[in-house]
Amino acid sequence: MLTLQSSEFILSKDATTGDDACAYTIIDNALLVSVLCDGVGSAARGGTAARQCVKFFIDQFKNRPKAWDIPKTMEVFTRHINSLLFKESMTQYGKIELLTTLCLAVIEGENLYTLNLGDSRIYLLKKDGTFVQLSIDHTMDDEYMSHVLTSACGLSENIDLTILSTPIGVGDTLILCSDGVYNLLEEKIFADMLQKGLGASTIIQSATQNCDPKDRDDMSLQIFRIEKLDPLYAMKHAPLIIPETLSEGQIIDGYTLLSPMMEHKRIWKVLKDSELYVMKFPLKADDDEALDAFVREAWYAKQITHKAFGHAWVPQERSMRYYLMELVEGVNLQKYLKNRPLSIDNAISLGKFLHRAEAHLLHLGLVHGDIKPENILVYQRDGEAGVEFKMVDFGSIVEIFSTNSRAGTPTYLAPERFSESAINESTEIFSIGVTLYWALTGKFPYGEIEPFQTPTFKSPKRPSVINKNIPLWLDSVIMRSIAISPDQRYAHYSEFFYELKAPEKVKPFFCKTTPLIERSPATFYKIGFFILLALEIWTFGLYVSK
Numbered sequence: 001m002l003t004l005q006s007s008e009f010i011l012s013k014d015a016t017t018g019d020d021a022c023a024y025t026i027i028d029n030a031l032l033v034s035v036l037c038d039g040v041g042s043a044a045r046g047g048t049a050a051r052q053c054v055k056f057f058i059d060q061f062k063n064r065p066k067a068w069d070i071p072k073t074m075e076v077f078t079r080h081i082n083s084l085l086f087k088e089s090m091t092q093y094g095k096i097e098l099l100t101t102l103c104l105a106v107i108e109g110e111n112l113y114t115l116n117l118g119d120s121r122i123y124l125l126k127k128d129g130t131f132v133q134l135s136i137d138h139t140m141d142d143e144y145m146s147h148v149l150t151s152a153c154g155l156s157e158n159i160d161l162t163i164l165s166t167p168i169g170v171g172d173t174l175i176l177c178s179d180g181v182y183n184l185l186e187e188k189i190f191a192d193m194l195q196k197g198l199g200a201s202t203i204i205q206s207a208t209q210n211c212d213p214k215d216r217d218d219m220s221l222q223i224f225r226i227e228k229l230d231p232l233y234a235m236k237h238a239p240l241i242i243p244e245t246l247s248e249g250q251i252i253d254g255y256t257l258l259s260p261m262m263e264h265k266r267i268w269k270v271l272k273d274s275e276l277y278v279m280k281f282p283l284k285a286d287d288d289e290a291l292d293a294f295v296r297e298a299w300y301a302k303q304i305t306h307k308a309f310g311h312a313w314v315p316q317e318r319s320m321r322y323y324l325m326e327l328v329e330g331v332n333l334q335k336y337l338k339n340r341p342l343s344i345d346n347a348i349s350l351g352k353f354l355h356r357a358e359a360h361l362l363h364l365g366l367v368h369g370d371i372k373p374e375n376i377l378v379y380q381r382d383g384e385a386g387v388e389f390k391m392v393d394f395g396s397i398v399e400i401f402s403t404n405s406r407a408g409t410p411t412y413l414a415p416e417r418f419s420e421s422a423i424n425e426s427t428e429i430f431s432i433g434v435t436l437y438w439a440l441t442g443k444f445p446y447g448e449i450e451p452f453q454t455p456t457f458k459s460p461k462r463p464s465v466i467n468k469n470i471p472l473w474l475d476s477v478i479m480r481s482i483a484i485s486p487d488q489r490y491a492h493y494s495e496f497f498y499e500l501k502a503p504e505k506v507k508p509f510f511c512k513t514t515p516l517i518e519r520s521p522a523t524f525y526k527i528g529f530f531i532l533l534a535l536e537i538w539t540f541g542l543y544v545s546k
Contacts, residue, residue, distance in 0.1 A: 001029045002107065003228035009200035010220045011208070013180070019047035020178050020220035021054040025062065030233035032107040033061045034222055038120050038178040040152060041217075043099035049085050049154055050100040056081045057104060069239055070106050070113045071163045078104065078115060078153070078161060085154030102153040103135060103176045107226075109234025112168040115161060118152040120178045127171030131191040134164055174224040180217035181207065199223065235314075236295040240321040242285040253319055255279060269327065278310075278325040291321075293395065298323040301394040303364055308357035309391050328390050330379030333439065337373070341467055342439040344474065346387060348500060350376070350439065351477075353389045354432045355497040358425070362400065362493065367423050370396035370408040371431035373438065400424060410449035415457045415484055429490045433481025441466040445482050457484045459511040473499075476509035483511065
């Protein structure tokens with residue numbers, strides 16, 4: 001999501017509405033479109049042209065064709081509004097009367113695109129204090145004719161356009177202003193004001209305090225301080241083909257498709273330069289929702305660097321929309337444990353592995369969202385004993401505290417996930433617990449739950465009752481992990497991991513519904529003794545009273 005602090009202000013030189021106009025919009029929480037125009041005073045309808053131009057860009061950008069990239073959109077729309085203004089001037093007046101400067105700035109992902117006609121300006125104040133003018137003043141070189149524009153919107157039927165692309169980062173500040181602002185402020189003073197974080201109104205009012213009213217012009221200023229950028233937007237709108245069908249032997253960017261790894265044929269084993277990889281494509285070629293999900297998946301995948309996950313990357317140069325992953329030869333845990341339980345040592349290793357994987361995701365503000373045996377790969381390193389694990393399925397990863405209650409596989413979901421509670425560490429620990437329970441017993445603590453079913457949770461059978469090899473401390477860790485009530489469950493990964501590492505510190509765990517005789521036999525018999533004693537005393541009292 002694109003997040004910024006915005007400030008804009010227009011001050012007319014007299015009591016009229018003035019000839020300046022500006023506006024901005026943020027589209028889909030990701031794309032900033034900012035427009036500033038200064039209607040040329042010598043033209044009878046300069047102010048009208050400025051306001052018409054601003055409205056045009058704001059309206060049109062909201063409905064731009066999805067296949068157009070930002071530079072093409074800027075060019076097509078600018079040529080269109082320029083032609084409209086020019087033709088309307090010639091039709092109604094026989095001469096140029098609808099004439100305005102134009103500054104257009106668009107932030108998409110980590111790129112700033114700028115375009116200008118006339119002498120209104122676009123600046124960028126970098127986080128390090130560097131102050132750069134991104135626009136070009138289209139005016140006469142002669143100092144006595146410097147007020148005469150050589151280019152403006154509506155000046156001629158054909159115009160020359162230069163669209164500049166500039167990297168932008170968090171902490172940078174984008175500025176658009178008319179000549180009425182920069183003519184009253186020295187560049188260093190202007191930069192210092194912006195560096196101090198002053199707003200548009202304060203800067204303009206300050207600039208006018210000591211100037212002769214005769215020297216003033218209409219003044220318009222827009223300031224955008226970047227707090228957070230949205231790289232996903234640029235990834236989604238990259239002009240990449242999504243193939244409808246894929247076939248064995250097909251070559252894409254040097255990668256040869258060898259064999260599909262899923263029935264839907266959107267994940268392939270591929271070969272390039274004698275190395276094997278995995279190539280993944282969006283599930284559907286014409287589904288915007290599927291594209292959103294795929295772009296987010298690819299973005300998350302390339303952020304994840306822990307060895308618990310397979311390495312994934314998005315090539316810089318692609319002719320189609322896909323991302324790549326390392327190929328890890330192995331089988332998923334479900335197939336690996338067919339007709340046999342996991343050993344106790346491997347179960348402990350699996351629990352620690354799942355903690356490390358989730359802890360890394362937590363550092364990125366993410367959770368896996370679908371922990372289950374099918375998403376855990378089991379393999380052996382060459383020449384080494386024992387088994388290793390890898391997490392797969394980047395498609396299920398979501399931001400922590402997401403409220404998509406049905407994300408994941410029902411059998412492994414915590415009870416509160418069925419009532420739209422947020423996904424958090426505790427709900428993920430529940431999924432880990434169910435996975436360990438199944439791996440050690442071959443059964444599910446709450447049975448298999450069908451999609452869209454709202455289940456009733458009852459106290460499960462302890463795993464050590466099913467598998468006698470499970471030590472009591474591990475039994476308690478699993479039972480606490482799958483507790484129905486979040487109050488009884490581990491709240492954080494660190495708590496779960498600590499008890500896995502320190503069996504001697506694990507306290508016996510009992511569900512709230514467990515009878516007292518099971519939870520504490522000594523307490524049960526002690527209470528029973530006193531109840532019987534009280535009953536005996538009461539009976540004796542009745543006998544004496546008779």
